[in-house]
Amino acid sequence: MCDRKYAILGTGALGGFYGAKLQKAGLDVHFLLRSDYEHVSQYGLLIESKEGDFTLSQVNAYQYVEKMPQCDVVVVALKTTQNYLLPELLPPIVKDGGVVLVLQNGLGIEEEIAQIVGNVSIISGLCFLCSNKVGQGHIRHLDYGLITLGEYVPGYHSVGITDRMQQIADDFSSAGIAIELAEDLLLARWKKLVWNIPYNGLSVILNATTDELMADVYTCRLVEQLMFEVAAGANSYGRNIPDSFIQKMLDYTLKMKPYRTSMKIDYDACRPLEVEAIFGNPLRKARAAGINLLQISCIYDQLKFLDTKNQRQY
């Protein structure tokens, strides 16, 4: 068993699920919580999963990072809308020479983290996971769970498979979490956006689940066009997303159980939407490389309008 200490920043649908699996496998895990702190300190975490339900009656729960031990691996599992808190949250808990493991959707997050903490490695994981937080300390894992890991270096040059990536992969694999290693993090991030941009965006704008978007010829066409635009964005950075990958994402979603995307869940709960990380950053990156992603830009403007209106109502 490894002696790496893990911190989970944000014990929600994703952080709660993976963190609990790591603890169950015997790893030393420390959970930062917000509204669920009292409940989880007292009763622990309950994970409902198609892979088997389990309870952790005792977890290392914290309300403040100052009380947490310094950790070898700090998992960032907040919504990106909370990333403005990272300058307060990260420095006290990441060990010198440690790893910040970003498990968030979107683009450009590693560059922000590199500004906050020096002398750490930044590794990101793109999570193909359907998980929801359904109550205090109560996570419902609906499907999937594969994480594609890639390491960040300034400029997003491809660094191949590093030893640190391999160590984290070994820890997660020991907890029964499927891991794939990517040589090129930037390519992996754009590939994840092939799914998130059309489905997250359209689910909110059109008030639709994934199966509804796939069942209609017009929305299906829109999804596909958006996917091709994401591929054009990747291409502006010299990354090739083949047409076969787009077909794979369409087939994958057709086979998926009807799903309300995480952005739609946030919208329905009047929580802020991850518009900047998932739409704004890719648009700005592509623009900086000289291309305008017109359809994605149109989705972005509508989401900004809906997000602002939703927040005002709240």
Ligand SMILES: NC(=O)C1=CN([C@@H]2O[C@H](COP(=O)(O)OP(=O)(O)OC[C@H]3O[C@@H](n4cnc5c(N)ncnc54)[C@H](OP(=O)(O)O)[C@@H]3O)[C@@H](O)[C@H]2O)C=CC1
């Ligand atoms: N859920 C999924 O299946 C997937 C999620 N992702 C990505 O993972 C990331 C996390 O999403 P998800 O887990 O769904 O989101 P959740 O909202 O379920 O989890 C985020 C957690 O962070 C906690 N939090 C927020 N602010 C603080 C704070 N200041 N201190 C401590 N805890 C805090 C929240 O606490 P509180 O409970 O009080 O709100 C919440 O429990 C996002 O980038 C998302 O896009 C990617 C793939 C799949």
Ligand SMILES: CC(C)(CO)C(=O)C(=O)O
């Ligand atoms: C594609 C999906 C729904 C899981 O398969 C996901 O990873 C996400 O919501 O970001």
